Amino acid sequence: SRRITVRDIAAAKARGEKWPMLTAYDAMTASVFDEAGIPVLLVGDSMGNCHLGYESTVPVTMDEIAVLSAAVVRGTKRALIVADLPFGSYQEGPVQALRSATRLIKETGAGAVKLEGGERSAEQIKLLVEAGIPVMAHIGLTPQSVNAFGGYPVQGRGEEAAQQLLRDAKAVQDAGAFSVVLELVPAELAAEVTRALHIPTVGIGAGAECDAQVLVWTDMAGMTPGRVPRFVKQYAQLREVLGGAARAFAEDVVDGAYPAPEHAFH
């Protein structure tokens, strides 16, 4: 069986089929999602927050994305792997974007890259697509711009912002993106964008009418500590499960209950 490709993704929209996407940052977790049939895995720069202990996605480097993307590719057989272009790896212009994207595709085996920005990133998307690199765009709330946004506010509120989001969506489609993430956008506007485009929209905090939905896996599985955003649904309480396992192990070691005779060699 072969990997999912961007052609399969295009065919899904034509058939009106919705699909799920999750982030992944390591081979073993990625293999779980691959075996569960998740067709697209994003090695997101959310690794900054979820995997590397940074406070935002801003410090994430090309080397970090490359190492973890290669691990996710090695851990999977079926999923399309999308590698995120980190902050600073494509903002200088199309040539820098092509250099960065080429490196990720060659070094990691990922099947596509993702970058942030609508009209402002259209030239980058165009050159990558011309070079044969499938591009997923990302508009609405673009976390690499956290310092400009002053946080993570919902985007596209008000007529002017809504029109800009529609222009951004059209711009990335015209530039050749095979899909576009809509992050933190009112559901009605995300639905309008989804109807206006022939490429699939991938929603996160963007309501039910997007063609696909993405979540950060640690949010989805209840691994992220503290409060999770309103748009997240937790499908497990992994933090509790894993913490419980660690506490039980610790107790057994302290009590001498582990290892038992059957765990020892004689």
Ligand code: KIV
């Ligand atoms: O880095 C990431 O996890 C993302 C998704 C939230 C779309 O960009």
Ligand code: NA
């Ligand atoms: Na990202």
